[in-house]
Amino acid sequence: MTHVTMETSEGSAGAMGNYYSEEIHGRHEYLDLGDFELAGGITLPNARLAYKTRGTLNDAKDNAVLFPHMWSGTSASMEIFVGEGRPLDPSKYFIIFPGQFANGFSSSPSNTPPPFNGGAFPNVTISDDVRAQHRLVTEVFGIERLELVLGWSMGAEQTYEWAVRYPDMVKRALPFAGTARTTAHDYIFVRSHEDALKSDPAWDGGFYKDQSDVHVGLRRHAQTWSVMGLCPEFYNSEAYRAYGFSSLEDFLHRFWENYFAPMDPNNLIWMGWKWRHGDVSLHTNGDLAAALGRITAKTYVVPFSRDMFFPPEDCEAEQRLIPNSEFRVVDSLWAHFAMFCLADRDREQIDACIGDLLKEHVD
Amino acid sequence: MTHVTMETSEGSAGAMGNYYSEEIHGRHEYLDLGDFELAGGITLPNARLAYKTRGTLNDAKDNAVLFPHMWSGTSASMEIFVGEGRPLDPSKYFIIFPGQFANGFSSSPSNTPPPFNGGAFPNVTISDDVRAQHRLVTEVFGIERLELVLGWSMGAEQTYEWAVRYPDMVKRALPFAGTARTTAHDYIFVRSHEDALKSDPAWDGGFYKDQSDVHVGLRRHAQTWSVMGLCPEFYNSEAYRAYGFSSLEDFLHRFWENYFAPMDPNNLIWMGWKWRHGDVSLHTNGDLAAALGRITAKTYVVPFSRDMFFPPEDCEAEQRLIPNSEFRVVDSLWAHFAMFCLADRDREQIDACIGDLLKEHVD
Numbered sequence: 001m002t003h004v005t006m007e008t009s010e011g012s013a014g015a016m017g018n019y020y021s022e023e024i025h026g027r028h029e030y031l032d033l034g035d036f037e038l039a040g041g042i043t044l045p046n047a048r049l050a051y052k053t054r055g056t057l058n059d060a061k062d063n064a065v066l067f068p069h070m071w072s073g074t075s076a077s078m079e080i081f082v083g084e085g086r087p088l089d090p091s092k093y094f095i096i097f098p099g100q101f102a103n104g105f106s107s108s109p110s111n112t113p114p115p116f117n118g119g120a121f122p123n124v125t126i127s128d129d130v131r132a133q134h135r136l137v138t139e140v141f142g143i144e145r146l147e148l149v150l151g152w153s154m155g156a157e158q159t160y161e162w163a164v165r166y167p168d169m170v171k172r173a174l175p176f177a178g179t180a181r182t183t184a185h186d187y188i189f190v191r192s193h194e195d196a197l198k199s200d201p202a203w204d205g206g207f208y209k210d211q212s213d214v215h216v217g218l219r220r221h222a223q224t225w226s227v228m229g230l231c232p233e234f235y236n237s238e239a240y241r242a243y244g245f246s247s248l249e250d251f252l253h254r255f256w257e258n259y260f261a262p263m264d265p266n267n268l269i270w271m272g273w274k275w276r277h278g279d280v281s282l283h284t285n286g287d288l289a290a291a292l293g294r295i296t297a298k299t300y301v302v303p304f305s306r307d308m309f310f311p312p313e314d315c316e317a318e319q320r321l322i323p324n325s326e327f328r329v330v331d332s333l334w335a336h337f338a339m340f341c342l343a344d345r346d347r348e349q350i351d352a353c354i355g356d357l358l359k360e361h362v363d
Numbered sequence: 364m365t366h367v368t369m370e371t372s373e374g375s376a377g378a379m380g381n382y383y384s385e386e387i388h389g390r391h392e393y394l395d396l397g398d399f400e401l402a403g404g405i406t407l408p409n410a411r412l413a414y415k416t417r418g419t420l421n422d423a424k425d426n427a428v429l430f431p432h433m434w435s436g437t438s439a440s441m442e443i444f445v446g447e448g449r450p451l452d453p454s455k456y457f458i459i460f461p462g463q464f465a466n467g468f469s470s471s472p473s474n475t476p477p478p479f480n481g482g483a484f485p486n487v488t489i490s491d492d493v494r495a496q497h498r499l500v501t502e503v504f505g506i507e508r509l510e511l512v513l514g515w516s517m518g519a520e521q522t523y524e525w526a527v528r529y530p531d532m533v534k535r536a537l538p539f540a541g542t543a544r545t546t547a548h549d550y551i552f553v554r555s556h557e558d559a560l561k562s563d564p565a566w567d568g569g570f571y572k573d574q575s576d577v578h579v580g581l582r583r584h585a586q587t588w589s590v591m592g593l594c595p596e597f598y599n600s601e602a603y604r605a606y607g608f609s610s611l612e613d614f615l616h617r618f619w620e621n622y623f624a625p626m627d628p629n630n631l632i633w634m635g636w637k638w639r640h641g642d643v644s645l646h647t648n649g650d651l652a653a654a655l656g657r658i659t660a661k662t663y664v665v666p667f668s669r670d671m672f673f674p675p676e677d678c679e680a681e682q683r684l685i686p687n688s689e690f691r692v693v694d695s696l697w698a699h700f701a702m703f704c705l706a707d708r709d710r711e712q713i714d715a716c717i718g719d720l721l722k723e724h725v726d
Contacts, residue, residue: 183595183598183599184598184599184601184611185590185594185597185598185599186595187611188586188589188590188598188611188615189590191586192586192587192590195583195586195587196559196587199559199562199563199583200562201564220558223551223554223555223558224555224558224587226551227548227551227552227555227591228590228591231548232546232548232549232674234548235546235547235548235551236547236548236677238547248547248550252551308671311595314595314599
């Protein structure tokens with residue numbers, strides 16, 4: 001309930017000012033990446049990676065947790081897992097919340113000068129994010145091994161990429177509600193979301209003046225997203241009523257449209273492209289088993305029941321290919337959105353996954 | 364495989380001529396409904412209901428089967444269940460394939476003169492269809508009781524409406540992959556499909572000149588529809604390859620875009636509106652249990668496994684409210700599209716449902 005309020009107050013930022021501001025998302029630090037060569041072959045000049053940290057890196061540098069964030073928002077929403085008595089206690093762990101390309105703080109369509117501004121921003125990939133994050137972890141902090149890498153949704157894609165690309169650096173991996181290789185079904189629904197934004201003539205190939213010029217596309221995208229963003233049971237049981245929404249239409253406007261309204265359409269589209277092209281098997285010529293077989297981290301693969309984006313069976317198929325892994329399902333009416341912990345029961349289950357994995361002994 | 368070919372040859376009708384032609388959908392007969400007062404309060408002048416029949420009505424008029432069709436196409440696709448050795452043998456049964464409003468043959472946005480042409484066509488409901496079909500059954504054929512009413516998807520909605528509105532006339536009811544009252548989740552996804560068509564500026568409030576003017580909207584709609592029209596397993600296992608499609612993109616273009624390309628956007632939108640407003644509980648002040656409790660027909664409720672439009676649990680919740688009913692699930696990788704019987708196993712299961720129900724003794 002508290003968190004819904006936060007989301008809707010974020011939602012009003014569009015009218016009030018810039019959504020991608022520290023007032024809304026908290027203070028960020030920035031790693032200057034210089035001229036960063038992307039996997040797609042384009043070199044992005046003066047690239048930067050935003051990040052936040054909580055807690056203190058100890059002298060042994062063996063208390064670091066890396067928590068990449070999901071599509072659309074920033075790590076602000078993931079900080080609910082940090083705090084005294086929370087699974088990520090900053091008095092014990094040094095928690096790094098790295099940004100990612102196209103999130104509005106790191107190099108993005110919304111903040112990059114010509115020739116790569118707006119619709120001309122190059123395609124970015126999960127591997128680009130993880131290579132940039134690797135520089136943050138090693139060059140800025142001098143960390144050789146991470147106690148835990150965890151993330152939700154697109155953050156799970158980055159978690160997998162970390163565990164496959166840098167297996168010796170990832171002691172424990174915890175991908176929530178995401179996949180190591182985007183499925184064909186995910187690919188088409190994410191593209192349909194991008195197309196909903198692009199369908200607004202005001203999008204203009206990505207060269208609109210202000211994000212709010214594309215408000216029709218943002219609304220259309222929100223309505224399309226709402227369909228699989230939650231699940232039939234959520235809507236059919238009118239679960240939104242318990243969170244202060246008075247009808248289905250009220251929920252669609254005040255939750256979904258409000259959530260996306262202040263965001264930058266291009267940022268969403270470029271992050272969507274990145275999402276649907278996520279694929280750790282690019283490391284192994286398309287052999288997913290070989291790629292996942294590289295993982296040495298103790299891994300919990302944790303899908304959310306009723307998740308229409310990442311059905312548990314898709315996640316389980318990948319878990320079977322990961323040597324030292326376990327499969328756990330978080331049961332939630334909030335489907336893919338269980339990670340927002342709007343229900344106490346969701347928070348308890350997710351907390352337990354993080355807490356239990358951190359307790360696992362790993363050599 | 365044969366049927367895919369038929370669908371794709373239908374698909375090319377857009378370029379060749381009028382999709383809503385007897386060359387493509389077979390010969391229809393028409394019932395002149397005169398000035399037909401719709402549930403929404405508008406009187407539609409010179410309304411008409413298209414229909415087809417197979418077999419011969421016997422003297423006792425007790426061998427009639429009514430088979431309303433689904434959204435988008437016509438009953439042409441359902442005739443695969445009729446024939447010698449098929450579950451609906453025309454040497455034994457008199458099979459009526461009634462049309463429905465907005466299907467392009469019956470009164471529709473595409474064929475109605477001003478003031479109700481195109482975007483000005485009035486909203487039509489499942490109850491309007493069933494009242495028109497009732498006139499066909501009683502006034503044209505003098506039938507007092509139907510041996511079986513069956514239908515798929517929106518045809519299932521009409522089957523439920525028949526069984527609730529005219530319980531004494533329906534001896535057996537067989538709704539495949541559909542619901543008696545549209546769920547909230549169905550409501551939002553069907554509306555998102557309508558909105559994909561409307562998003563094309565060429566749609567122009569429904570007042571385009573030729574359906575092909577809206578080809579961008581039709582393509583966008585096809586791509587959106589493809590996401591839930593089948594299921595993750597279908598796409599992820601590349602099941603389309605067994606049907607002659609060489610890749611995901613090939614399937615999306617040659618199956619989905621081709622399927623919708625020749626259709627009239629308004630007809631799809633008006634049938635969509637009808638679909639998402641289907642609700643037998645309008646008979647009982649919103650009390651679904653009371654409405655379904657009226658059904659006296661022996662009823663099989665038959666969802667399709669993996670159906671993302673009508674999940675089996677949604678259908679089962681309704682089945683529990685129907686006195687003399689059974690619940691059967693057809694297991695198919697084709698999800699909602701099992702009814703096209705593209706897999707032999709789908710046809711066998713569906714045939715068995717029809718055959719078994721017809722064998723049930725009903726007083």
